[in-house]
Amino acid sequence: MMRIFVSKDMASVALGADSLAEAFASAGCEVVRTGSRGLFAIEPLAEVETDEGRIAYGPVGPNDVSAVLDGSHPARIGRIEDHPFFSGQQRFTFARCGVTDPLSLSDYAAHGGWKGLETALGLSPQAVVDAVKASGLRGRGGAGFPTGIKWQTVLDAAADEKFIICNADEGDSGTFADRMLIEGDPFCLIEGMAIASHAVGASHGYIYIRSEYPSAIAAMREAIARSATKIAPFTLEVRVGAGTYVCGEETALLESIEGKRGEVRAKPPLPAVEGLFGRPTVINNVLSLAAVPFILAEGAQAYAEVGFGRSRGTMPVQIAGNVKNGGLYEIGFGVTLGELVNQIGGGTASGRPVRAVQVGGPLGAYFPPSMFHLPFDYEAFAEAGGLIGHAGITVFDDTVDMAHMARFAMEFCAVESCGKCTPCRIGSTRGTELIDRIVAKAPRAAGTLETLPQMRNARTAARSHEEEIDLLRDLCDTMKHGSLCALGGFTPYPVLSALDHFPEDFGSGHALTEAAE
């Protein structure tokens, strides 16, 4: 009987993988459902097991089954490992994703699974923390804080109980690596959390997954049930979000697990000292925890050898939006933005010129192609007025209106604000109104208050266009420095970068066509 591999990743299913899998099963094949390989232009993808390895065909549909089985189908790709999108990758974290059956313990063990945990259990907790420190691993959720230092703080904290929390509330548009890993290799995350529990002395862990990811929730619950004896006495539990973006902020996430409104806490105290239910808590992103098994199994040095500057190891970059070859591309830090967008991503899907890319989700900066020389590195992006965030890149072609995108950033912040701090709660709404006035070229004139006779010193003349823009910058400054968390604090990144790099869309500076001439 022929063995066929078809992904059951949510993205593959959205493209028709379920009916493809059914068609192969009806044709008498043994169908293995895997995670996604990560290149959506070739999905739905079918891989046929042969003596020369797994031969891939894609995109293919249910009507292509017989041509795939006799090897005559024109969409034959060959071995996936040889495809240019995959041959240049360094898959440390996503090594098994798309290859194995995500819920098969024997597949996991046969592909190097549990080696990291076995190594860790042979070491003292301090030695495990030291290995994570030596690897140079930094928080992959966006902040880039050294993971080993966070673990050290929790290890050093004296408490009757400690927790490990995995933040899988992946709300950033343009990102899907957490979802792909949980659906495609959930045991890898479980192994990383079990290593963390040994390192800091935690007894229970939570994986907080957003409700928009039903397949990931189901996969994770099943994987926890199947691996319970492997990680005992450590126990794990899935908690499901309820449609809020702000719960991806670590302290709001803690509140949510505790059964409260997802409102941000003031820091300090840090969660590592006083976290969930007031106990010391490690809270890491999916990709940080999933990088740990490799570090323990292959050695910190093997991880740290790859990278750029102070950004060590690999980053699963997600190339999204209006792009030809969108998908997940894991590579060492240092690759340039231009390589990711143009060479690997293949430019826009629409065939029009790239005008802007947003890196790091709704709170990340917009960059024009003139900045495509930037290397993918925490520090380089910070210096350029942006952030890597969760490494999602959203590509826009030349039809995008950047003032509209700046307004959307403010609107999104207003919708998602938890309401606890004023700059975020009110600033975002005032920012939306302000951008509306700027775009409409209708600056604010004196209102009822200013025209009252006793308001002798109040200004009654309308603001100029430039003054409105200055006010927007001023508001962004207040939000950036006065907000409690990154939602209000980083919303200025997309707004200011749009204003700085694309002033023509705000009705100031030189119009794009004039500049080109």
Added chain:
Amino acid sequence: MTQTAQIQSIIDRFVHSDQRGALLPLLHEIQEELGFIAPGAVPLIADALLISRAEVHGVISFYPDFRTEPPARHVIKLCRAESCQARGGAAIEAELSHHLGVAMGHARKDGQVALEPVYCLGLCAIGPNAMVDDRPVARIDSAAIGRIAGEVEA
């Protein structure tokens, strides 16, 4: 079994399970079984978890997933986030809204279908995307809108 009795039996299960921070999982469970969280559930939950009714109400109203009224027979959650916008999401939203005869964020008066915004489904390279009831749909174009509309009118 009356609705109140149904809610009470779900609550009893949770209270006995000894789960810490049980409020969100409990609300999810009630909504999963009954389709929405009836206002009558609030005092029952408050009593069982030893918190105030205001706290329960505060949590229900904070999280957009929780509904306090029965949902439409079909729910379409269309993504409005940046990656889908970059792939023509705004035009698709307008066309879908027109085709279904319902504004974004509303349920149609006949209760057949609701169109709700969602900010990212994590399918960002193949947008515009939507969840049609429990099924993910990618690369939505005019033809797909026709299919989706046919499906939810049935």
